[in-house]
Amino acid sequence: MATSSTFFNEDTIHGKVKRFMYMRHLQAFVPSTQYSGYRTIIYDAFAGPGRYGEDWPDAIEDLGSPLIALRVVIEDFIRRKKLELSFDKVRKVNYDKGKYMRYVQKMKKTITTRRRKTITLPDIHTDVILNFSEADEGSYDKLFLNVVSVFKFYGIIFKIYNESCGVITVKSRNRKLLFGCNIALSKFKNTLLPECGYNSRYMTFIDPFGFNSIPMWHIGKFVGQNKEVLITFMSGFVNRFKNINKNRKVIMELFGIGNEEEEEEEEEEEEEENMVTVDDICDELLTVSKDKDGVTRCIQLYENQLKKLAESDMVLTFEFRNIRNIRIYHLIFITKHPTGLKKMKEAMNRGTQSPEGFILSEYMILTKGIELSLGNIQSNEQAAHTIFEKFQGKENITIKVIEHFILFDTPFVFRKEALKILQKEDNPRLIQVVDRYNNPPRKRWTFPDHTVWFLTFRMRDA
Numbered sequence: 433m434a435t436s437s438t439f440f441n442e443d444t445i446h447g448k449v450k451r452f453m454y455m456r457h458l459q460a461f462v463p464s465t466q467y468s469g470y471r472t473i474i475y476d477a478f479a480g481p482g483r484y485g486e487d488w489p490d491a492i493e494d495l496g497s498p499l500i501a502l503r504v505v506i507e508d509f510i511r512r513k514k515l516e517l518s519f520d521k522v523r524k525v526n527y528d529k530g531k532y533m534r535y536v537q538k539m540k541k542t543i544t545t546r547r548r549k550t551i552t553l554p555d556i557h558t559d560v561i562l563n564f565s566e567a568d569e570g571s572y573d574k575l576f577l578n579v580v581s582v583f584k585f586y587g588i589i590f591k592i593y594n595e596s597c598g599v600i601t602v603k604s605r606n607r608k609l610l611f612g613c614n615i616a617l618s619k620f621k622n623t624l625l626p627e628c629g630y631n632s633r634y635m636t637f638i639d640p641f642g643f644n645s646i647p648m649w650h651i652g653k654f655v656g657q658n659k660e661v662l663i664t665f666m667s668g669f670v671n672r673f674k675n676i677n678k679n680r681k682v683i684m685e686l687f688g689i690g691n692e693e694e695e696e697e698e699e700e701e702e703e704e705e706n707m708v709t710v711d712d713i714c715d716e717l718l719t720v721s722k723d724k725d726g727v728t729r730c731i732q733l734y735e736n737q738l739k740k741l742a743e744s745d746m747v748l749t750f751e752f753r754n755i756r757n758i759r760i761y762h763l764i765f766i767t768k769h770p771t772g773l774k775k776m777k778e779a780m781n782r783g784t785q786s787p788e789g790f791i792l793s794e795y796m797i798l799t800k801g802i803e804l805s806l807g808n809i810q811s812n813e814q815a816a817h818t819i820f821e822k823f824q825g826k827e828n829i830t831i832k833v834i835e836h837f838i839l840f841d842t843p844f845v846f847r848k849e850a851l852k853i854l855q856k857e858d859n860p861r862l863i864q865v866v867d868r869y870n871n872p873p874r875k876r877w878t879f880p881d882h883t884v885w886f887l888t889f890r891m892r893d894a
């Protein structure tokens with residue numbers, strides 16, 4: 433298993449693509465929440481230091497996930513013309529790091545050794561709050577200095593303070609840029625987000641090395657109404673479930689069987705009540721670990737547990753394969769909001785190499801020489817065909833209905849281009865497009881957004 437000391441020395445293709453999709457999602461999430469007047473709360477639960485190696489890359493996606501989020505937020509302020517300056521890494525690159533490390537040393541002294549102490553990150557009363565937790569001290573120190581560097585590279589004046597135990601806050605002092613970062617030296621399962629009220633939208637990224645530090649009972653605090661989560665699930669470790677007895681507690685936590693908090697209160701009673709379920713799931717996992725297609729079943733089991741927790745069916749899963757074409761992990765996204773689903777689907781659509789689903793294989797890139805495009809490789813012809821299969825012979829179908837079908841029931845993202853294909857062909861499958869007064873669009877093969885269009889599809893054999 434990778435460790436903090438080696439993991440961040442070198443980047444990988446799958447890591448890069450994972451972070452690229454996270455970045456694309458945030459590039460949609462931050463402006464849409466901000467423009468709608470919500471507070472934007474981002475949480476990177478397994479943050480890492482924020483950089484791979486010692487360089488400062490120009491491309492945002494080449495940074496580690498916490499700095500990606502920070503730069504996406506600042507770039508959005510620039511787009512909204514609240515900040516004129518832009519990223520310039522030579523700006524004050526040689527600042528006095530010792531001065532800033534003294535904040536860290538002071539903060540570390542405030543941490544009590546009491547086991548399992550929960551840290552609640554403070555509400556710093558800004559429009560955007562970036563929350564980071566990192567358990568490893570060395571990575572934490574680097575992360576803190578890297579965050580300070582990014583503020584400096586953009587020329588943003590900031591203040592630093594330490595109000596809560598184990599947390600340092602770096603907050604913009606520019607009144608037009610209402611944002612800041614809470615950086616916690618803590619484990620995910622001991623960290624809670626600030627309560628920012630009903631008008632907040634939360635996005636959490638859970639990106640651990642393994643599966644023994646992401647208890648479902650804790651993940652539950654980050655999914656649900658107005659809260660979406662992206663999780664790296666190490667499905668490639670499924671064979672470890674063979675050793676059920678050794679991993680029993682981890683498995684219970686991972687799949688959310690038994691509740692650690694309640695267990696503390698009613699330990700014996702709880703243990704008895706849960707025995708059946710735990711055994712059931714262990715039996716299932718035991719079969720899964722022997723099964724040729726165990727990974728698929730394991731992922732389904734995990735997704736189902738997540739869906740129950742979030743009370744939502746809106747899940748997307750992206751599969752990563754290594755250089756031997758073996759599945760290493762899955763990236764799972766869960767939300768309760770169709771807009772969140774749509775934005776993540778757009779992001780995953782750019783990361784995938786397969787037109788049929790969301791898959792990236794290092795084998796295809798490094799061995800087969802297939803180029804990594806990170807563009808939209810979707811075949812609009814195929815999407816058009818899928819739309820026709822569903823709506824053939826139907827009249828007065830709105831684009832909204834087609835969009836909904838594409839989002840929820842297909843691997844595609846919606847593009848008007850697919851409708852254009854159906855309308856433009858020699859024997860058009862899309863035979864009529866009119867508004868509510870029965871008028872067609874002024875320009876042929878277009879579907880302008882200013883009104884609702886009613887679409888009629890011919891029968892298959894017409």
Ligand SMILES: C[S@@+](CC[C@H](N)C(=O)[O-])C[C@H]1O[C@@H](n2cnc3c(N)ncnc32)[C@H](O)[C@@H]1O
Nearest residue numbers: 436478479480496497566567568619620639645
């Ligand atoms: C896979 S790396 C994260 C990479 C990061 N998301 C990125 O894209 O750059 C996992 C990080 O989580 C940290 N970590 C390990 N256990 C943790 C825990 N229980 N809580 C919080 N962080 C933890 C590790 O030190 C490491 O820096």
